[in-house]
Every structure is written in structure tokens, then in C-alpha cells.
Amino acid sequence: MNKFSVWIAALLLAASIPAQAGEAAGKVSYMSGTLVAQRTDGTLMVLGPKSEVREGDLLITAKDSYAQVQMNDGARVTLRPHSNLKIEQFHFNKENPQADNAVLRLIKGGFRALTGLIGKRGNPDAYKVRAATATIGIRGTEFTSRLCTAKDCKDDETAGAARQVVKPPIPQQQVIGRVMLTSGELSAKETDGKARKLVIGAPIYEGDALSTGAGYAIVAFRDESRVTLQPNTVFQVEQFKFDRAAEQENAVLRLLKGGVRVITGLIGRINRDKYQFRVATATIGIRGTGFDAWCNGLCASGADNPGATQEKPLDGAGVFVWDGEVALVSPGGSFLVAIGQAAIIARDSGQPVSIIAIPASVIENNAPFPNSIPLDMEKLFGEEASAGEPGLYVMVHDGHVILARGDEKLDLGRGETGFADSEALRRLAVPPAFLSGDMQIGAETGNQNSNPSMNPTGCMIAP
DSSP: OOHHHHHHHHHHHTTTSOOOOOOEEEEEEEEESOEEEEOTTSOEEEEOTTOEEETTOEEEEOTTOEEEEEETTSOEEEEOSSOEEEEEEEEOOTTOGGGOEEEEEEEEEEEEEEOOSTTTSSOTTSEEEEOSSOEEEESSOEEEEEEESSGGGTTOOOHHHHHHHOOOOOOOOOEEEEEEEESSOEEEEOTTSOEEEOOTTOEEETTOEEEEOSSOEEEEETTSOEEEEOTTOEEEEEEEEEETTTTEEEEEEEEEEEEEEEEOOHHHHHOGGGEEEEETTEEEEESSOEEEEEEOTHHHHTOSOOOBOSSSTTSSEEEEEEESOEEEEETTEEEEEOTTOEEEEBTTTOOEEEOSSOOHHHHTOOSOOGGGSOOOHHHHHOBSTTTTSSEEEEEEEESEEEEEETTEEEEEETTOEEEEOSSOEEEESSOOGGGGGGTTOOTTSSOOOOOTTSOTTOEEOOO
């Protein structure tokens, strides 16, 4: 019998010794390898499947070991090898959502988490993960957190084990825009019908239909284009790809209702044919410009005839140019609109025509110009410099998290990676390679390391 077998046998013989512990927080649902819990009184317990995890426990995984804990609120936390995670606080009462509270501290290694009810049903700030350099505020999400003490996380020697228990990584959807300003409610409806509220810093994805309430919003895109959404507007990003290295550049934007102010970016300036702005049955062809577009009345209702009249030019589809020029194109023809001019789709003919008397409300539009807020593209869409450096990494698979360091905050959405160390808080353009192995850690892989002789509280390590 080797030393490891002797050690395990000694642990099993000590299993009947009582141990003091805090409030039950969850149970081990999956294991591959060894998981130890250090209780608040210093007692060490070797845990197995169905063993209780308690408030105050320091959970420790050994080399080549994975463990998943099912928390009482439905959350799932999967620890990777060589990890230390302390459950500093965990309070969940079905009858009192406002009393919910969960604070986890990552001391070493990393984990993947799918959040439960805490933070969703009561106080949105009730669920936090802390590390030496930053705090992760959870907003109902699925994310991976990794703490590296050496460059490229080379302090972790489990790369081979990771390849054995994880699935191939799933490509993450790219963030193509970000909210720069809101003065009221702003939401996004995804292509699958799922809706989410947007705040300043929130990410925008291809396919999102953005809706405003009574206020304005400004959105910046990867190609440096910007759009101001006016009140009661629905605006869809049908297609948007901007990757200079891969030579992917195209945008298809659609105004479904309301009004927008637009400044074109690199796509519209470099390759005009790759940038399309649509209003009902019309297309606004870009020449590198700034313009206002509107879609009201019949246009907003989806009628076959979206046109307006000279008497009521805002009751339909139209455009006003305040920089450069555009071509308003419909099935009935096309019309070149120069700076200071406006045009509509005529209701009687379906052709684009110039507005003879431009209403003062068009010329004196009080919506903020999209370029009224300066852009820092690296902060908005990430930088390469910190990838691989020692520090805390957070990769968001769904939902969003708030990564905070002192007074600095970074809102990370689906597909984004954030980084924090003692000096910096950054959004990364590309996640470091060592995070790719963590993307599909789950309970479906590996073998259940069940031991029928182990009691539900675990196996105590005798003093």
C-alpha cells in the first residue's frame, strides 16, 4: 500500500469525529480528484459528492482535481485544479430576498460560476467575488475568474488535466458597440427574443434591436461610428462586422421607429458599399457624413407605403444632412441630399424628393450630437497590452459583471474579458490563451469520485 492510500485510509477512519462549522451553503455535486474544506475552527475535511459546504469554508482543490458545488440558491461553482476559494458569506432565505448575501474570495487558481437567485431577486449588489486586486460585482451571469501570480499563468501546472476534462471552447460573440450615454430607459432585444436593460458602458451585439423610452442614448461602434437614439425609437443593428486583420467590414443598420442622428465611421468612409442604413423600403447611401433620419406614422407602423407629404414631412420616412451628403434610394428612384438639405419618400409616388420647406424642428433638433462625447477606443473595446500579465482575469460567458478596483469600474458583457492588477483595470481585446481551457468546465465531464463510506459532512483529517 502506497503513502497516498495509507493517508486516505486514515482519513476514512476519522470520519466519525464531529466538526464545528457554519451555516450550510450548498453541497458538492461533482468531483474529479481531491477537494478539502478548511472550516472556521481550523478543521480540515476531505469532501466527496453530496458533502455539505458551509459558510466560512475555505475550499481547496488538489493538482489535477476539479469540483463543482451546487449552492442553496441554485448557483453552480466549478473549481479548477490548485484553487483556493473561501465562502466568506452566504445567506439565502426563500422568504426574505432582501436579506440575500453572498461573498466569495478567490485566493488562488480559478473557477467558473453560473449564478443562482442571489442578486437576481432582491439586492442586485448582493453577490460579490473578491480577490487581492479587485472585486467582481455579479449581475446574473455565467463567468470564469482566474487569478494568476506568474505571466501566462505558468504557475498553474494543470494544462494537461484541463485538456482531459473540458470541451472545445465555443466562439464568443463579439461586442460591436457600447452605450456612451443614456438619459432614460434603454433596452436591447436579442435575435432570440431575449431582452436586457442597458446602462452606460453596456455592450451591443450584432442583431440587437435597441429601444429608448422618453430619453436619449448615444451608442459608439467599433469602426468609430456613433448613433444618437431619440426618444421612443427602435433601431436594429442587423449586421455589423469590423475586423481589419480579417478584412471583414460591413454594416447594415435599420431604423424601425423614431429618429436617430448618425456619424459614419471607418466602414462608411473607406468602403461606402459595405455600409447600409435602411428606413422602411428606402436605403440611405453613405458618402462619409453626418445625418438625421426619421421613421414615423405609416413608416413606423410597417405600412407598405412609408412615405410622407410636403405638408407633414415628419409623418413618414425622411433624412436631413448636416455634414457631407447621402443618397436616398427607394424602389421609385434615388435623390442626392447635400449638406443643409432634407428629403422624404413621397407618399403619392414612392419616390425620394427634396423637402421644399424644412421644419424648424428638423433644423433645430435638440438631440445631442453623437460626437459630443469623446471616445477612447482602447478602453471601450479592449487592449492587448495586459493579456498574460499576472493579475485577476474575468471572462463573461453570459449576462454581465462589474469589475471594480477602488473607484474605477468596468462593465463587462457577454464575450468580454477584463483584467485587474495593483495598478490597472482594463478591458482586453482578446482573452489570453490560458483562459480558453476554462471556457467549458462543467459537471458533465469526468467521473464521479464517490465513496460510499464517506458521510455527508465529509471526512475529517485527524489532528
